[in-house]
Amino acid sequence: MRTRNPLNLNNERKCSMKRIIAAAVLMAASSGTALAAGTHAGGHGDKAAAMPIGNPGEAGKANRTVNISMSEKDDGTMLFQPAMLKVKKGETVRLKFVNKGQVDHEFVMDVHDGIMEHKALMEKFPEMEHADPNSIRLAPGARGEIIWTFANAGEFGFACLIPGHYDSGMKGDISVAN
Numbered sequence: 001m002r003t004r005n006p007l008n009l010n011n012e013r014k015c016s017m018k019r020i021i022a023a024a025v026l027m028a029a030s031s032g033t034a035l036a037a038g039t040h041a042g043g044h045g046d047k048a049a050a051m052p053i054g055n056p057g058e059a060g061k062a063n064r065t066v067n068i069s070m071s072e073k074d075d076g077t078m079l080f081q082p083a084m085l086k087v088k089k090g091e092t093v094r095l096k097f098v099n100k101g102q103v104d105h106e107f108v109m110d111v112h113d114g115i116m117e118h119k120a121l122m123e124k125f126p127e128m129e130h131a132d133p134n135s136i137r138l139a140p141g142a143r144g145e146i147i148w149t150f151a152n153a154g155e156f157g158f159a160c161l162i163p164g165h166y167d168s169g170m171k172g173d174i175s176v177a178n
């Protein structure tokens with residue numbers, strides 16, 4: 001049950017949101033061009049350094065672990081527990097996830113606008129998965145983790161952007177204090 005590196009399991013199937021956005025822009029700009037086919041590999045990593053919410057952290061610097069579960073309730077509600085994270089600017093945190101539900105779930109953290117943009121894209125391209133370092137997708141029963149350094153103070157968010165899940169309640173807030 002313990003998965004050492006779930007992020008790398010299906011890399012060839014995944015593509016980053018940046019590439020989805022690029023593909024969407026291309027589709028809008030030109031039709032008929034052979035676009036994006038087979039270009040998904042290696043589409044993530046370095047660009048995370050520029051994210052306002054921070055960047056992938058070093059395991060050795062993580063002095064705190066936060067356990068986050070993903071699940072559904074009988075009434076159709078979907079949720080993260082907890083749905084509120086409080087961290088300090090510069091803090092490196094080990095976010096440990098477990099999908100206790102019956103369907104796939106994901107965790108994506110970003111500025112609120114970024115989450116809403118991702119949400120709209122996921123609704124247009126429901127088959128897309130992101131492999132960005134600020135996200136993780138887990139099958140039912142799977143576990144995984146993200147080690148992250150929250151570089152800037154501010155209010156951020158997280159969500160599951162599999163179509164329908166956000167609207168069923170899968171969202172939360174990250175407050176990064178100075």
Ligand SMILES: [Cu+2]
Pocket residue numbers: 078104105106160161162165170
């Ligand atoms: Cu979900």
